[in-house]
Amino acid sequence: MDPRLIPLPQSPRPTDLLSSQLPTPNSSPPPSPQFSFLSPAARAWFLSTMATAPEELVRPSPPTPQPLFSNDFFEVRSSPKKGMGAFALADIPEGTVIMTEEPLFRTSPVQIFWTYDALSDEQKRAYKQLACWTGVEDHKIPAIFTTNRFDTGDGIGGIFLESSRFNHACHPYATCTYRWDEAANLLTFTTIMDVKKGEEMTIAYTSKPETLKKNYGFDCDCPGCSKPEDLEEGAAGVVGGGEGTDGGGGGIVR
Ligand SMILES: C[S@@+](CC[C@H](N)C(=O)[O-])C[C@H]1O[C@@H](n2cnc3c(N)ncnc32)[C@H](O)[C@@H]1O
Incomplete structure (x- = not known):
């Protein structure tokens, strides 16, 4: 099993938790x-x-779920209204490399079924646990690909199991950026502002927030998008983004 994947534990049944505390009939x-x-x-x-x-x-009360993944800087756990997300485990200064990750695979959209079939059973299980938005693709395998892929150039998308757990915020509210290094075969995440312990860490999936609903199934609620007057002033939500290529509506939007 990939040591970076820490499966969520099964929740104990109420009877397991309480049997020692309850009176017996006798x-x-x-x-x-x-x-x-x-x-x-x-x-x-x-x-x-x-x-x-x-x-x-x-x-x-239900037990606190274990994080799906953690390192020195952040943990992946449940995010209010957004499935999973990445949360800072300490105050992190701007410019800190918080993670480097190798891809599970890289492929083009037309080759996704072939690439998926070549994975091991364990890799297939990990892949199928990623978020899946079926608004663009009906079938689960390509839908997971379009929901989670990072553009790694030349029409090739990469799937990165931990990086894919970062939720979106528009520039300049996204706290991290990422860079793909082909020679090193690594995706590197770096903070682009100071981050407070406990804060959700985000990346900009696109510089066009109006494409998020179609491509990912959500409307952005970052401070820039929830304040239309800011957009009119051109202050937020419509410029910049990560270092990935913005495909602008074709599905490859990172
Ligand atoms: C690449 S995944 C991000 C991680 C995902 N939350 C998970 O549970 O694995 C993209 C999906 O996360 C959710 N998401 C990301 N950013 C969001 C945001 N700002 N607001 C609401 N949902 C968001 C959407 O469901 C989207 O399709």
Whole structure:
């Protein structure tokens, strides 16, 4: 198994969490002033029903999920309204390289089925866990490709399992940029501003936020897009982006 992939643990059942804390049907019921209006026999019967039906009566809060991936700088975990996302584990200064990653594969859109078939079972499982927007492609395999690929030049897109978990914010609100190095076979992520511990780290998928809905299935809610007056002033959301090529609506928008 790829050591960079840390699978999410199964959530324990409520009964696993609580079995040691619950009274058994044979144990003496604890004194309960709340039920003093019942006769001793009725009280014993009532409390015994509580011991045999714990799931309905006691609801533990769910355990905190483990991150999908982490390094010294960030972790990948659930992001409000955005599936997974990358969150800073410390205050990170501008200009810090936070990750380099090799591709799972690189291919062209027309070769995606052939490339997918050549993956190992484990790689196929990892690929199929990535986000999937079917608005552009009906079939799951090419849909995952268009949702997650980074443009690596000459019409070739790369799939990078951790890099793909970064959500979008428009320039100048995106906190990171990325650069593909063909010779090194590495995608490098660098912060382009100071990032506070706990903050979600983002990249700009495109310099054309109006294409996000069609290509990725969401409307951008970054501060620039949620303030139309800023856009009119040309201050945000419509210029710049990452160092990747912006295909502008064709699906390869990074
Ligand atoms: C490359 S994935 C990013 C990681 C993804 N959130 C995940 O769970 O793996 C792209 C998808 O993330 C979601 N996404 C990214 N940026 C978003 C944003 N700013 N607002 C809402 N959803 C976003 C969309 O569902 C989009 O199709």
